[in-house]
Amino acid sequence: xxxxxxxxxxxxxxxxxxxxxxxxxxxxxxxxxxxxxxxxxxxxxxxxxxxxxxxxxxxxxxxxxxxxxxxxxxxxxxxxxxxxxxxxxxxxxxxxxxxxxxxxxxxxxxx
Amino acid sequence: xxxxxxxxxxxxxxxxxxxxxxxxxxxxxxxxxxxxxxxxxxxxxxxxxxxxxxxxxxxxxxxxxxxxxxxxxxxxxxxxxxxxxxxxxxxxxxxxxxxxxxxxxxxxxxxxxx
Numbered sequence: 001x002x003x004x005x006x007x008x009x010x011x012x013x014x015x016x017x018x019x020x021x022x023x024x025x026x027x028x029x030x031x032x033x034x035x036x037x038x039x040x041x042x043x044x045x046x047x048x049x050x051x052x053x054x055x056x057x058x059x060x061x062x063x064x065x066x067x068x069x070x071x072x073x074x075x076x077x078x079x080x081x082x083x084x085x086x087x088x089x090x091x092x093x094x095x096x097x098x099x100x101x102x103x104x105x106x107x108x109x110x111x
Numbered sequence: 112x113x114x115x116x117x118x119x120x121x122x123x124x125x126x127x128x129x130x131x132x133x134x135x136x137x138x139x140x141x142x143x144x145x146x147x148x149x150x151x152x153x154x155x156x157x158x159x160x161x162x163x164x165x166x167x168x169x170x171x172x173x174x175x176x177x178x179x180x181x182x183x184x185x186x187x188x189x190x191x192x193x194x195x196x197x198x199x200x201x202x203x204x205x206x207x208x209x210x211x212x213x214x215x216x217x218x219x220x221x222x223x224x225x
Contacts, residue, residue: 031211032211032212034213038154041200042218043202043216043218043219044154044216045216046214046215049211049213087153087154091211098156098159098167098169099144099146099154099156099204099214100156101153101154101155103152103153
């Protein structure tokens with residue numbers, strides 16, 4: 001059973017496009033949620049936390065649906081620099097703070 | 112901006128040897144983690160560490176692995192009797208607190224077992 005599932009893509013979109021990524025998680029006890037981005041052979045970097053009420057950071061909007069155990073990320077006005085792999089991350093807090101990563105969704109923004 | 116630092120950036124080791132990967136977490140962070148990422152695969156949790164002891168570990172983190180905070184700044188991952196399948200990128204991360212806090216990752220150590 002996969003704790004976190006994402007569509008691996010790849011998504012190839014033109015500059016300026018809007019693109020949305022989805023993610024589902026299996027454990028209803030999951031406590032916190034994040035989107036990270038990872039460039040090729042680099043470390044994951046925090047993009048944004050995901051709050052129950054939904055949240056926005058510039059061109060990026062994250063949504064959480066606890067009932068459906070579903071997280072989304074919307075990127076508006078895509079830039080070339082948005083090309084990366086986007087990782088859905090779920091925290092199932094037990095005794096520590098174990099992060100479960102999705103396999104990532106690959107995005108390429110085309111000029 | 113404070114960051115997690117890891118050394119070395121690349122470690123090449125003969126199978127069966129022991130390796131120690133080093134990390135300096137962000138100074139005011141209390142929780143420390145190790146993850147690994149085999150090439151082309153997802154990031155996998157290994158272990159979390161708080162108050163000088165392991166707070167959680169995954170099935171991957173067996174007796175071959177150990178962690179230590181030998182002083183006030185370093186956090187190390189030791190892998191004994193390395194195997195070919197230990198070849199991966201190993202990421203250290205830290206967070207201020209545990210619940211609902213994002214983790215900040217170092218830029219990783221690429222471990223190659225020959």
